[in-house]
Amino acid sequence: MKRKINKILGFALLSGALLTGCSKRFFDRVPGTSVTTGTYYQTDAQLMAATAPLYGTPWFGFNNKCGWAMTEITGGNMRTWSSDISMFGSLPVSNANTEERTLWNSPFTVVAQCNALINNIANANTSAVTPSALSNALGEAHLMRGVAYFYLVRTFGNVPLIENTSDFLDNFDSVPTRSIPDVYKFIVRDLKFAEANCTPGVASTGHGSSGSASAMLAKVYLYMQNYDSARIEAEKVINSGEFALMDNFGDLFRGNNNNNKESILAMQWISNGGYDYGxxxxxxxxxxxxxTQTGDGYGSAAPTIDLVRAFEKEGGDTVRRHYTIMLPGEHYAELNANSGGYTLPLSASSQGTQAQPKKYVIGAPSDPDNSLYGTAAQAGGNNTYIMRYADVLLIEAEAILGQQAKPAAGKGIDTSASTSDATAVKYYNMVRKRAGAGQVKSFTYRDLLGERRLEFALEMDYWFDLGRVDGFKATTTSNGMQTAPHPVGRALIAQQERGTYENTYPDKSVLYSSHLTVADNEFYFLVPANEATSDPKLLEAPVPYDFTW
Known part of the structure; x- marks a missing residue:
């Protein structure tokens, strides 16, 4: 029965045994540094070590493929011919698809391990640990649980809320989902706890800080259209001085620059651990x-023609484009550096778009940029951003615009709404200046959405932006499906060019045009079939959550 619970909702329990090997059944995994109850926590360092896995291996499934397949391929920034994920570009994705299941499995594994750590600390003898270390560990666990649920609610809508696995030992086949507003309320509660308990100023160590929690709160409030609170939290982060923009956009994605001054929260990877850990x-x-020079480099996804055109339309955005998208004939001194650099061949068009990704492509083990954290076959040592400081600046700008536009409840900001507010324009321009784009005196909501697209392209964010532009949606039918209208989101997607060129660069004379029409109920993915079979309650209307604790 306990094993079945692990299978259903990823409620992996912390144990004394360390599971290793190549299993990809992420629900059944335990953390890379497992802990036991009783007298384990004898020092602050041991307690900090227990939180480290919350940033790594449990996220592997999401980071490996399904996370970017959903956000970038479904979102229209990338395309692929790979049969296991090509349906993410056409919709709907079958609820029997392996990667669709991993969208559920991986974040729920994070939830499970956060819960296990929280409950484990409550049962352990922590008399030898300082109160500050204890508070920080609990804060980190609440932080990462909130982050995991933020991914889950934006992907699936209403989902189960789990704080203690043992509560469901006797009813594992009838666990209900909770409404979207309840899930957001849960996330806010977790992040407020983290904000109050995580240590300030430690994000550079790879652990979440109090400022990391404030930044995540700002983003969550923005999705909820609580612009006042989003602005308050964003300004906490801005005024703290803990974070700042990197001077050079390209430096964000160099292998040696993990946990830089712009990194607010990131998935932490180790190249020498191999697959599952890198x-x-x-x-x-x-x-x-x-x-890569490690036997991989499959070119299995590439930027869409539409994303390339979006950068071209911006015009002066050459710096940001160069480090996001490779174009044929373009040279990168930091790749294959010991041999004079790497030039993308003129024939490069692995997915028919005459462009290849550059973000998160860090090069070979021998490249100087990888000297600190390394890279190996299918296992880079470079972090994956969950949130960085540029996002906070654009959240502040959007919150100000939202305060001025005052959209009705459940309605998005009108895309033509504009602001010339000095603070909003200041932060908007800071992001643009670093990108090499021109400065402006005002911007519209459509401009801001476009700015977010270019700034965070290929960083697993854009699909979520498309899902929120029509406002905070909480409508659920009797079968659990989300059916709220998304007219602006659907229109933005319908305009995207997702096709291919017949020939390679520079011949663009023959374009096989392709566009995607998205239904309102496709902005959320289906509950995986195996989960719904094991627990039919997952397909029923959500049940109110009891927040009394």
Missing amino acids: NSIQASWAYSNAI
């Missing part, structure tokens, strides 16, 4: 083994 994005995205 960052596997480069293996999928790099155009060829000539870049």
Whole structure:
């Protein structure tokens, strides 16, 4: 029965045994540094070590493929011919699809391990641990649980809320979902706890800080259209001085720059741990083994023609485009550096778009940029951003615009709404200046959405932006499906060019045009079939959550 619970909702329990090997059944995994109750926590360092896995292996499934397949391929920034994820570009994605199941499995594994750590600390003898270390560990667990649920609610809508696995030992086949507003309320509660308990100023260590929690709160409030609170939290982060923009956009994605001054929260990877422990994005995205020199570099996804055109339309945005998208003939001195750099071949067009990804493509083990954290076959040592400081600046700008536009409840900001507020324009321009784009005196909501797209392209964010532009949606039918209208989101997607060129660069004379029409109920993915079979309650209307604790 306990094993079945692990299978259903990812309620993996912390144990004294360390599971290793190549299993990809992420629900059944335990943390890389498992802990036991009783007298384990004898020092502050031991307690800090227990929180480290919350940033790594449990996220592997999401980071490996399904996270970017949903956010970037479904969102229209990338395309692929790979049969296991090509349906993310056409919709709907079958609820029997392996990667669709991993969208559920991986974040719920994070939830499970956060819960286990929280409950484990409550039962352990922590008399030898300082109160500050204890508070921080609990804060980190609440932080990462809130982050995991933020991914889950934006992906699936209403989902189960779990704080203690043992509560469901006797009814594992009848666990209900909770409404979208309840899930957001739960997330806010977790992040407020983290804000109050995490240590300030420690994000540079790879652990979440109090400021990391404030930044995540700002983003969550923005999604909820609580612009006043989003602005308050964003300004906490801005005024703290803990974070700042990197001077050079490209430096954000160099292998040696993990946990830099712009990194607010990130998935932490280790190259020497191999598959499951390293960052596997480069293996999928790099155009060829000539870049990685580790036997991978499959070129299995590439930027869409539409994303390339979005950068071209911006015009002056050459710096940001260069470090986001490779174009044929373009040279990168930091790749294959010991041999004079790497030039993308003129024939490069692995997915028919005459472009290849550059973000998260960090090069070979011998490249100087990888000297600190390394890179290996399907296992880079570079972090994956969950949130960085540029996001906080754009959240502040959007919150000000939202305060001025005052959209009705459940309605998005009108895309033509504009602001010339000095603070909003200041932070908007800071992001643009670093990108190499021109400065402006005002901007519209459509401009801001476009700015977010270019700034965070290929960083697993854009699909979520498309899902929220029509406002905070909480409508659920009797069968659990989300059916709220998304007219602006659907229109933005319908305009995207998702097709391919017949020939390679520079011949763009023959375009096989392709566009995607999205239904309102496709902005949320289906509950995986195996989960729904085990627990039919997952397909029923959500049940109110009891927040009394």
